[in-house]
Amino acid sequence: MPNYFEPEIECASRETLREIQSQKLAAMAKRCYENVPFYRKKFDEIGLKPEDIKSIDDLSKLPFTVKQDLRDTYPFGMVAVPRSELARVHASSGTTGKQTVVAYTRHDLDVWAHSAARSIVGTGGTKDDFVHVSYGYGLFTGGLGLHDGAEALGATVIPVSSGNTNRQVQILQDYESDILCCTPSYAMYIGETVRDKGIDPKSLKVRIGIFGAEPWTEEMRREIENALAIRAFDIYGLSEIAGPGVACECEEQAGMHVQEDFFYPEIIDPVTGEQLPDGEEGELVFTCIGKEALPLIRYRTRDIASLTHETCKCGRTLVRMTKPKGRTDDMLIIRGINVFPSQIESVLLDLGMAPNYRMIVDRQNNLDTLEVQVEMNESMFADTVRSLERVEKTIANALQSTLNIAAKITLLEPKSIERSEGKAKRVIDKRNIV
Template structure:
């Protein structure tokens, strides 16, 4: 079932025309209502009349997370506070929180977007959803909550935490779908196995995961352990929240909801636009957002775009999986490394659990990388020779993929700290020195 066929199956030229029309209106709105953007555009000698088609987007200034922090809390809002009906914000762990405001229309659009995503995953009004993203200032919980209601399905507003109770309610309430981070899905799958309830007694069939990068190997791991069909949902609070893009039954990239968001891929180094198929930094312009519209927001997420037809019938441009973040990239002895590369190797080997930690340090001016990884039950051994052999195989495989030698530390099952939210994968001690 396609939720909004006129928009999801729109011809490319028709979509570009719609985006161009909405882009012009957006630029007029922020030029007159947001002093930050008016000043930026005046510095670049650009007026709203210069922006007529989607091709003109390159004339506009970029927006960064630092711009949001510098204008904390309401400096980027384009409407008076009397029209803002909800606020969300990031945790602010690296400075002031990034605050996002929504009008009533923004929330209505967001709910419809999420309903499109859920429909693409094959769910409908007969499903019962456990929404296990965090509620509160984080956009995940409330974003999915209202989208599920818009679909006409049933919500169990679990939020995160209290895993034992969560398992009981999934079982007793007959939940058929779950939404959470992929790392929490793995943690939950382990806890479900330990709860002593036969898996066939659970009705879960669909898993909707996002808020952190995950690999195809991790998808297979979740599907095997939870017995669900696992789908990716993508979004970020600055742009709207979850639902900016979504997979379909084909699982060959995530369809961007292009009637509301104009995507670009740029080189993180030169900031020049890149063509479809080339990997770079993902940039979004919010075409319809009223409360806090953004021009060319640099997400720091690295991926590629394609406009090749999808067998599902949707024509919206698709984005590849996020391979990492330009600001999460580790540079170790001159080598660029992303945690997802390490995860991919670990999950290729049956001996390991999908739980790992990268510890980066600097000793006598030389960077070092230690990879801590859990060995599965049945493979962990007291025999030193077996463990040495396993460590050497993983080290060799990582070296071939990363081009860098890593120290491998094999640890017992369940010894790496689990997370009920986003998993912590990296400890960079160089930053702490």
């Protein structure tokens, strides 16, 4: 029997949700116009008044917001409340430019905590669980998001943060952690460490894994579930919206339930900006109808997904989004063909390879080249050169069939690709594309 954290919302009728969303959107449009000069200018440019927004059906009248807007108004130009009302500030890493700074009131932190608590309960978590949080703590939103969610649920938090993987495994054993929260690539690394130490994963008490912050495939889910003897669930969030807990899978593992009373989702055509119907894949867009400090309007996430409003078998009526297959800005165009790292990961795992790989894209004589470096399994390391060549050829053929592009395959020694305690770096693009 499924459990709910807030059943009155999670199982509300579509009519009730629509009423909540319409009321919140109208109030948000007014607040943005009155308190955020960026949005006032945007509204005025298109002749839009806050009173024009009366229901959620009016959402398409509103302008889009993109990450560059946050950088252009750095650090607090998009904040809609006085500085004295802020309770916390987070920021992205800023690896591709200025940091994107996000701010929260006390109300916003409660919204985030409730979203994360709903997510934990949806995966089968309870107030009696010990929640082992191996996301990074600090300006990154990962660690504190699930930390606060577990506390809101009444569970016990183990704030381990990332790093020192041997110690992570020791704590999983000694503290008898029930739930592990980290990136999927780090979960695989923990699973490898458990195996290398000769520990039977079934001897660990952990039964649930809540993994996010990077795209991962169904094949990788199975790898993690086998490596740690758990059920692995996808959680979604992004710094600009609210970190982990914006959406999360339930025990049905049939899409991620979006906390749509706080974060209203759309799928749009990334080229035209037109809204797309349920089931069609496009760019995921969020409007923060439940936030005070940073109420972003139609924020383009660059994540590629689709939505369904069908009631889930778990009883939740909240809209579900698919696992993002990648990002429009992570998508590589190689010889005119769109390539996502997740496609390569899926092929490798289907062939029984370890999910440790990297893609190296280069340009020689004005022609794009793709090399995929793949770690061998321990069992392959002693194979003959001829048998390894056969493996390389099998992988190359499978990638050619899936991607319709030729790739050079290079097999590497086990553990030769650096492990990540956060988001895995899968792509090295050496092309100087201006």
